[in-house]
Amino acid sequence: MTATRPATVAGGPLRIETLPSLPGLAGLYARGAAASGRIAAGRALPHLPVVGTALEPGDGPLALPDVAYRVSGVETDGLAPHLRDYQRLVHEPASDTMPAGYLHVLAFPLATAVMVRGDFPLPLLGMVHLSNAVEHRGPVRVGDLLEVRAWAENLRPHRRGVQIDLVAEVWPDGGGERALWRGVSTYLAKGFHLPDGSPSGVDGSPERAPSGTWAPPLPTGRWALGPGTGRAYGAVSGDRNPIHLSALSAKAFGYPRAIAHGMYTAARALADVGNARGDAYRWTVHFGRPVLLPGTVDVAVTPAEDGTGFRYVGWNAPRRLKHFEGGVVPLDA
Amino acid sequence: MATRKTTNGAPRGASSGATGSARTTGVRDAVIVGGNRIPFSRAGKRYADASNSEMFTAALEGLVARFGLQGERLGEVVGGAVLKHSRDFNMIRESVLGSSLSPQTPAFDLQQACATGLEATINVANKIRLGQIDSGVAGGTDTISDAPIAVSDPLRRALLAAQHAKTLQGRLKALAQVRPGDLKPLTPATDEPRTGLSMGEHQAITTARWGISREAQDELALASHQNLTAAWDSGFFDDLVTPFRGLTRDDNVRADTSLEKLASLKPVFGKSLATSAEVPAVPTMTAGNSTPLTDGASTVLLASTDWAQAHDLPVLARFVDAETAAVDFVHGHEGLLMAPVHAVPRLLARNGLTLADFDFVEIHEAFASTVLTTLAAWEDADYCKNELGLPGPFGSVDRARINVNGSSLAAGHPFAATGGRIVATAAKLVAQRAAETGKPARALVSVCAAGGLGATAIIESV
Numbered sequence: 100m101t102a103t104r105p106a107t108v109a110g111g112p113l114r115i116e117t118l119p120s121l122p123g124l125a126g127l128y129a130r131g132a133a134a135s136g137r138i139a140a141g142r143a144l145p146h147l148p149v150v151g152t153a154l155e156p157g158d159g160p161l162a163l164p165d166v167a168y169r170v171s172g173v174e175t176d177g178l179a180p181h182l183r184d185y186q187r188l189v190h191e192p193a194s195d196t197m198p199a200g201y202l203h204v205l206a207f208p209l210a211t212a213v214m215v216r217g218d219f220p221l222p223l224l225g226m227v228h229l230s231n232a233v234e235h236r237g238p239v240r241v242g243d244l245l246e247v248r249a250w251a252e253n254l255r256p257h258r259r260g261v262q263i264d265l266v267a268e269v270w271p272d273g274g275g276e277r278a279l280w281r282g283v284s285t286y287l288a289k290g291f292h293l294p295d296g297s298p299s300g301v302d303g304s305p306e307r308a309p310s311g312t313w314a315p316p317l318p319t320g321r322w323a324l325g326p327g328t329g330r331a332y333g334a335v336s337g338d339r340n341p342i343h344l345s346a347l348s349a350k351a352f353g354y355p356r357a358i359a360h361g362m363y364t365a366a367r368a369l370a371d372v373g374n375a376r377g378d379a380y381r382w383t384v385h386f387g388r389p390v391l392l393p394g395t396v397d398v399a400v401t402p403a404e405d406g407t408g409f410r411y412v413g414w415n416a417p418r419r420l421k422h423f424e425g426g427v428v429p430l431d432a
Numbered sequence: 433m434a435t436r437k438t439t440n441g442a443p444r445g446a447s448s449g450a451t452g453s454a455r456t457t458g459v460r461d462a463v464i465v466g467g468n469r470i471p472f473s474r475a476g477k478r479y480a481d482a483s484n485s486e487m488f489t490a491a492l493e494g495l496v497a498r499f500g501l502q503g504e505r506l507g508e509v510v511g512g513a514v515l516k517h518s519r520d521f522n523m524i525r526e527s528v529l530g531s532s533l534s535p536q537t538p539a540f541d542l543q544q545a546c547a548t549g550l551e552a553t554i555n556v557a558n559k560i561r562l563g564q565i566d567s568g569v570a571g572g573t574d575t576i577s578d579a580p581i582a583v584s585d586p587l588r589r590a591l592l593a594a595q596h597a598k599t600l601q602g603r604l605k606a607l608a609q610v611r612p613g614d615l616k617p618l619t620p621a622t623d624e625p626r627t628g629l630s631m632g633e634h635q636a637i638t639t640a641r642w643g644i645s646r647e648a649q650d651e652l653a654l655a656s657h658q659n660l661t662a663a664w665d666s667g668f669f670d671d672l673v674t675p676f677r678g679l680t681r682d683d684n685v686r687a688d689t690s691l692e693k694l695a696s697l698k699p700v701f702g703k704s705l706a707t708s709a710e711v712p713a714v715p716t717m718t719a720g721n722s723t724p725l726t727d728g729a730s731t732v733l734l735a736s737t738d739w740a741q742a743h744d745l746p747v748l749a750r751f752v753d754a755e756t757a758a759v760d761f762v763h764g765h766e767g768l769l770m771a772p773v774h775a776v777p778r779l780l781a782r783n784g785l786t787l788a789d790f791d792f793v794e795i796h797e798a799f800a801s802t803v804l805t806t807l808a809a810w811e812d813a814d815y816c817k818n819e820l821g822l823p824g825p826f827g828s829v830d831r832a833r834i835n836v837n838g839s840s841l842a843a844g845h846p847f848a849a850t851g852g853r854i855v856a857t858a859a860k861l862v863a864q865r866a867a868e869t870g871k872p873a874r875a876l877v878s879v880c881a882a883g884g885l886g887a888t889a890i891i892e893s894v
Contacts, residue, residue, distance in 0.1 A: 314708065314712075315707060315708060315709060316708065316709055317641070317705065317708055317710045318637070318704075319763050320627040320628050320629060321627065321628040322628055323628060325613075327613060371763075373762075399764065401764055409763070416704035417704065419707055
């Protein structure tokens with residue numbers, strides 16, 4: 100994964116649209132307007148519609164907006180309390196250095212802003228987070244002046260619909276040789292089809308063995324996730340998708356109970372790796388079965404057999420269901 | 433004009449730090465004079481309303497009575513508790529003040545999970561060996577029944593913020609942050625903070641990795657109960673234990689247990705490992721071959737040989753040397769309770785000894801399988817080569833020398849009190865053996881602890 104310039108499917112450059120500040124929660128924190136981590140993102144994102152005006156399935160060809168958002172001069176001086184809340188929540192050690200998962204949270208509102216544009220062809224709600232890949236070239240510290248960019252790309256078929264990549268980058272303000280951080284979030288929109296009509300394709304998600312047949316490794320840890328896990332991460336990350344907040348709101352989207360944010364579980368795994376990850380690392384995750392809340396997740400975070408970095412996997416032990424798996428691999432500086 | 437600077441006049445005790453010259457060169461022997469503990473009791477039973485400091489004071493006062501230390505200024509009293517309330521800062525010093533020792537006896541608290549008692553002994557012995565003190569008491573106490581209960585972090589932070597606020601408005605604002613869920617009290621857990629797995633679950637993984645059978649664990653548990661019962665019946669503990677709250681014997685020991693009874697118990701740990709791809713393992717760890725939660729306290733009196741002689745006190749044994757270790761368990765490289773496996777080879781190498789040189793081997797029975805994985809690891813050539821850096825297997829231990837008077841499975845395991853129980857037991861065992869045979873006797877002590885820690889020591893007859 101190399102940091103490429105934003106481009107359309109056809110290869111043409113995306114139109115750069117510069118926003119005055121990061122929308123939402125992180126921007127509020129940065130301006131010191133909020134002292135508490137309990138600010139609801141629903142309140143923090145008032146100017147964004149809750150549901151994008153998506154086209155109905157089969158409503159004509161899908162096309163991603165040819166625009167990339169950019170916010171420069173992002174101040175991080177005021178982020179210390181927010182970073183502290185994040186670190187406590189995902190069990191990162193207290194530090195002024197931002198873990199890769201925190202930069203995901205920082206860039207999330209801008210990526211969301213892309214997805215809630217009127218010309219974004221897919222519905223924000225109901226999209227399934229399939230996988231995430233981050234290159235963290237860091238370190239990024241509280242006080243650094245940053246530029247954040249976000250766009251959507253790579254609309255492609257999935258066996259159950261279409262998938263897209265939401266790309267976000269964090270740069271030193273004013274640019275530089277390469278991004279300090281680059282995250283690619285792959286989402287699935289079920290029931291949509293591309294013009295060529297091919298619904299099948301490589302979906303990038305882990306193999307879904309039938310329930311009860313997968314054999315897990317020995318655990319190195321066990322997470323007891325309380326019923327408020329989704330609400331807590333929603334408050335800190337700003338991602339207050341109803342499927343994470345309560346059983347009632349999750350049922351509306353077809354889940355029996357609230358489910359944990361995938362990025363919360365991946366961030367916990369990243370924190371578990373600890374200092375061994377170094378300053379620069381590639382952090383990947385593929386999401387499997389959702390983690391129902393409250394719930395217990397067995398995890399194995401172990402050094403990779405080839406000696407490069409760590410692998411991790413999380414599962415439901417009684418039902419032998421894989422929730423997520425991924426890796427944390429050091430990058431050469 | 434004479435000024436009186438203290439209210440209690442001149443020091444009464446004879447022990448006052450380093451003897452003789454201004455600089456101490458080399459080390460001298462630290463000897464174990466004796467020990468005293470209260471009977472250990474299963475959590476929630478006889479000591480249900482006894483506090484840590486009450487139990488420690490009782491054990492300490494029994495030691496004072498046994499060795500006539502009333503009014504004596506000892507060099508130091510060192511001990512601790514694993515589950516300790518924040519108000520119990522200086523708990524050991526407060527116990528000293530509540531005892532018949534001279535109030536001029538210094539004290540401090542330390543804590544190293546289940547190795548607390550042995551670490552306290554190491555500290556006191558080292559000070560004696562360096563000539564910094566001539567006498568000291570090491571010990572520990574723990575209660576599950578009277579464990580401190582904490583409030584949640586959000587409630588605690590809100591209460592602290594309210595306390596720090598200068599105005600009523602500020603206080604109310606701080607308290608308004610509290611959510612109903614924050615009011616749930618937090619009871620102490622034996623989960624490893626970094627992994628979220630309980631100690632039993634960690635050990636279940638280690639047990640599975642080493643393929644330790646249910647039968648072997650139950651046999652070891654049975655031996656612990658039988659050995660401890662025999663030791664009580666023979667009067668071994670008559671000069672090591674003082675009754676407390678009407679209890680005269682450890683109440684967890686089951687003289688009438690049997691392999692059949694132990695075999696009938698359902699597994700409690702490692703139940704989810706049966707489907708593991710790495711080590712598909714039928715769960716083997718039960719309440720019968722795991723240590724029960726227990727209340728209790730223990731103490732050991734250590735001294736220099738000169739001090740013991742000057743006070744006309746007997747000497748059981750010499751505290752020769754000690755080694756602590758820690759293992760990398762967080763990502764499963766090593767088992768949580770395997771640190772003593774690493775410590776002992778280093779300890780023995782430093783002292784030019786092998787496992788065969790020990791008449792007694794005291795391995796704390798956190799779980800029966802802890803003892804068995806320890807023994808299996810020392811016999812495994814690959815493991816000893818790759819993990820311990822040894823040329824081959826470290827060696828075998830004659831089962832007849834292990835925990836001959838029972839250990840934690842039978843006696844119970846009040847975390848910080850176990851070290852003192854084992855040190856006193858081992859010291860008396862080598863003293864008895866040496867008296868019987870006329871030859872020196874030696875004991876190895878090994879205690880595993882949470883956090884991947886372990887403490888080990890050598891005790892030798894004098």
